[in-house]
Amino acid sequence: MATTVQQNSNHSISPMKGTKSQIIEAKKADDQGWKSKLNIPQKDTRLKTSDVTDTKGNEFEDYCLKRELLMGIFEKGWESPSPIQEASIPIALSGRDILARAKNGTGKTGAYAIPLLERCDPSKNELQGIVIVPTRELALQTSQICIELTKHVGCKVMVTTGGTNLRDDIMRLYEPVHVIIGTPGRLLDLMNKGLVNASKCGMLVLDEADKLLSQDFKGMLDNIISHLPNDRQILLYSATFPLTVEQFMRRHLNNPYEINLMDELTLKGVTQYYAFVQERQKVHCLNTLFSKLQINQSIIFCNSTQRVELLAKKITELGYSCFYIHAKMNQQHRNRVFHDFRQGMCRNLVCSDLFTRGIDIQAVNCVINFDFPKHAETYLHRIGRSGRYGHLGIAINLITYDDRYALHKIESELGTEIKPIPKVIDKALYVAECGQEDPEEEQEKKMARRDVKGKQ
Structure with a gap:
């Protein structure tokens, strides 16, 4: 499937000839062509709260992402960006440091994974991105999401955490690795042993940054950052930010773009x-x-x-x-x-x-x-x-x-x-199916009611 779509993709960027309307029609046909071949999961029709629906109406295609990455996004079942993704993706793609606060469960992983994978070049045999998380389970979950998103892009994603066999990690590092997702202790160990070369790693993400900057991981992040190039980009994401973040920000971030979507702390749903x-x-x-x-x-x-x-x-x-x-x-x-x-x-x-x-x-x-x-x-x-x-x-x-x-x-x-x-x-x-209509049906009913009102 990937090969067919790649051919379509190549065709789409060749110069188009004809009138403006013909070009638009050709583009529409091309869009429908590659999308129709995707293995998109069943639409989630459960009601959603404004925590994720209160958006500006952007689409993933608005960010000029690689078609292969868009294929992974849509096959993941992600239909359109959440507020944190809307606020974060274009800024991250521009290369600027980010300090982002958003509620748990509102799409923070996608907010950094999409720009990270977009900026990753699979043709280069070098580490280009690191995501650090505080727990082993979160590392496994995040790596799985990244692997699914990059299915058609070809970036090689590796997960490394404490409690696993170091020899397995060493063997894996003999092969190309473009993105590493891991916990701080194991990652620093691999760097200090000279097994991970981060000298060309242009992007570092700290997920659950408040926990990573707590006493539990004291000094580890400073050591990890010392292995990165000076022109790296650092993205911090968390629901809560303690005072330690400010000290870290002054030391390591360059004029960060601040995003705060925390009008309230708890989820509306x-x-x-x-x-x-x-x-x-x-x-x-x-x-x-x-x-x-x-x-x-x-x-x-x-x-x-x-x-x-x-x-x-x-x-x-x-x-x-x-x-x-x-x-x-x-x-x-x-x-x-x-x-x-x-x-x-x-x-x-x-x-x-x-x-x-x-x-x-x-x-x-x-x-x-x-x-x-x-x-x-x-x-x-x-x-x-x-x-x-x-x-x-x-x-x-x-x-x-x-x-x-x-x-x-x-x-x-x-x-x-x-x-x-x-x-x-x-x-x-708390029960999704209980008395809730399909949002599309609800929208159609609203429009029908509006039409009736207009006729009256």
């Missing part, structure tokens, strides 16, 4: 509730929620790895399917759990805060904080696992007497309202 319970009532309360809610997939958060395993055991004993994942598990086991949960092989996943960063599983419509977090930032990232890409979801918090101050503090800091849980939760708040 996520409804938040709390249930006031005693510690010993939590499992019973969870059992009640499972029986009453229409859960597609749920992620349940605990504050320690020990409690993750204990709760997963209890949920299994109650007769519900359940996986668990935390940072102390063997990496291969973690990869298997992550993969299988994404494939929908299990309805419920119990985890620690390992899973709060960037993990995008569209089927998750319910997040439960079995243990309530202490910090607003953690809470924000946890509930952002539901309501991905403008869809609907609920977040339910089990609150004990000791959590009451943290609840008020988080509500205040995020400027959000966490409501007491009602006896019956309206399914329309």
Whole structure:
């Protein structure tokens, strides 16, 4: 298929002769020709919130992207840019540094992956782009997205994280690699060993930048940047930015373009509730929620790895399917759990805060904080696992007497309202099919009503 489309592409850039209308008609025919050959997934007709629909009306084709990249974008099921993609893609393509704030689940990965892959030249056998993320699972997810997007472009994408065999990475680096996606520790190790040559790497992306600039990775990013050329481009993306970002910005960014789409911190599609319970009532309360809610997939958060395993055991004993994942598990086991949960092989996943960063599983419509977090930032990232890409979801918090101050503090800091849980939760708040029309049908009805009004 790729070969056929390439021929079409070559044909399209040859000089066209004829009248202006003939040229326009020829271009339309050419567009329809290559698009009709694409393997585009079924259209997602679920209702979306203004977090992703409040756009200027741009299309991916407006950015003069390579046709082969557009093919990957459309085959990924991405129809048009989200607000963060509209704001970010043209600036990133111009080569300017970016500091971007946007909510979890609004398309940040596409906002940097598209310009990164557009600027990548697969004919050059050199590293051209690096994406750094804070967790191994997020690295795997991001690399998979990039591999799918570049399917027709031919850029070679490699993922490297701690907890995997270093020898495998070394063997992989003998082959051409254009883009590396990895966690800071492993990437720096490969650079210091002289295995990764970043001297011609023109683009560095920090995803979940606030976490990468925290004490957990102190000094690593400065060391990684020292391996890059002076004229590199740096893109920072996150939902929250601490003061450390300002210091980093002054040291490494050159007149960055600032994007802030955070008119509010929480996603519009996520409804938040709390249930006031005693510690010993939590499992019973969870059992009640499972029986009453229409859960597609749920992620349940605990504050320690020990409690993750204990709760997963209890949920299994109650007769519900359940996986668990935390940072102390063997990496291969973690990869298997992550993969299988994404494939929908299990309805419920119990985890620690390992899973709060960037993990995008569209089927998750319910997040439960079995243990309530202490910090607003953690809470924000946890509930952002539901309501991905403008869809609907609920977040339910089990609150004990000791959590009451943290609840008020988080509500205040995020400027959000966490409501007491009602006896019956309206399914329309978190179940996509419940009483929602196909947006195209709804649009047609609106236009029909307008026509009737006009005739009257």
